[in-house]
Amino acid sequence: MGAGFVIRPEEAADHAAIDQVVRGAFARHPEEVALLVERIRASENFVRELALVAEDDSGVIGHVMLSWVGVENGSRSRILCLSPMSVRPDRQLRGVGAALIRAALDRAEAAGEPAVILEGIPAYYPRFGFERASPLGFVAPSASVPDAAFMVKRLPGYDATLAGRIVYPAAFDHLTH
Numbered sequence: 001m002g003a004g005f006v007i008r009p010e011e012a013a014d015h016a017a018i019d020q021v022v023r024g025a026f027a028r029h030p031e032e033v034a035l036l037v038e039r040i041r042a043s044e045n046f047v048r049e050l051a052l053v054a055e056d057d058s059g060v061i062g063h064v065m066l067s068w069v070g071v072e073n074g075s076r077s078r079i080l081c082l083s084p085m086s087v088r089p090d091r092q093l094r095g096v097g098a099a100l101i102r103a104a105l106d107r108a109e110a111a112g113e114p115a116v117i118l119e120g121i122p123a124y125y126p127r128f129g130f131e132r133a134s135p136l137g138f139v140a141p142s143a144s145v146p147d148a149a150f151m152v153k154r155l156p157g158y159d160a161t162l163a164g165r166i167v168y169p170a171a172f173d174h175l176t177h
């Protein structure tokens, strides 16, 4: 893996450390994002093998989850969503986030999934091949999502009929950001 850390699926023993990493990364709204992780994990939309941690000799330093969200009027009723994405503050800007995102996308592609959507930093995700989703026909889950933040990564199985209105499951209901 290089750079002194490894990427692997999360395990039950990691939950407390993941909680700390998420709270550290989202210091302005720690409760909200920590609860999102817990609610996704407890839901039928959780995909165990697509919840990944980065770990070095100090413990868990990063975490990412791909989980199912709904698609209305698309050819499939659900699509993978990357959220949340967290790197421990003392390990940011060292390629940890990039390694987690690439590993998650590789695993989604290997599983035959055609696409991954997210709401995220417009300056960060295009380097991984994410592009604006609305020109492809996707409709954001809420009008409050900036168009530039609503992105999709097309994987080899992608086709235009996948597009539709994204509907977040109940695990996302408490989010205000």
Ligand SMILES: CC(C)(COP(=O)(O)OP(=O)(O)OC[C@H]1O[C@@H](n2cnc3c(N)ncnc32)[C@H](O)[C@@H]1OP(=O)(O)O)[C@@H](O)C(=O)NCCC(=O)NCCS
Pocket: 025, 026, 085, 086, 087, 088, 091, 092, 093, 094, 095, 096, 097, 098, 099, 119, 120, 121, 123, 124
């Ligand atoms: C955003 C985040 C996941 C990036 O992970 P990371 O491991 O720190 O970043 P990487 O080392 O993979 O990538 C570094 C690059 O990303 C850019 N980047 C990192 N955070 C950024 C941000 N908030 N806005 C714009 N660009 C950002 C850096 O400028 C750098 O660019 P360069 O390669 O052109 O110099 C991480 O900083 C983080 O957890 N931040 C707090 C929580 C958060 O905002 N999560 C994402 C919500 S969508």
